Amino acid sequence: MVQRGIHVSGHADVGAGRSGHGGPDADGLRIGRLDLVPASTHPELLADPVADALAVAAREHSSFADVAVAAIDPDLADTAAFCAAYDVALELSANCVVVAGKREGEQRIAACVVLATTRADVNGVVKRRLDVRKASFLSMDEAVALSGMEYGGITPLGLPADWPILVDAAVAELPWTIIGSGVRRSKIAISGMALATLAANGRGGVIAGLAVG
16 A cells, blocks of 8 residues: 655645646645645635544544645536546546445445546445445435535545445555545545545445445
């Protein structure tokens, strides 16, 4: 696993662009056309549950201290439009999808983090992990109400504590990835190591094969 965080100080000035290459320097980080700033000093760009969770996580795990955030046009928050508009490679972008199923009348919910070039294996790996007979995406209204986040911006940080967070191994291996911030008007950059740490809490984990092409 690549264990390298995102170092952001002041203005961002590193081009990763569509190649997916490049790295942080003394001036900060730039991915595509995103101007990233430290998320810890810009909580106004995050959903409240995300800002609260990040503040706690950064005190406990160093990998969360360098999470960055960039403001975007909320009309371009959906992955394909976002990547095209901000010149961010799909291979660096991740989606957090919320999956649910029932077992003996009990609803079980998990958050799955997969690369934008793939999709979660909902009725294979996720169904088995939830131990339910059938799994499907949680409805938009339920996902928004239960997460306290905006649809199209849901992120694994700040989700209900009883939701296991499942991270595909390919995401965990990235030096950083771009994912939702809890609101549609921004995106966060977070290391794969931080996501793996998040997944290790509770009943989640990093899973090889969570995503399929």
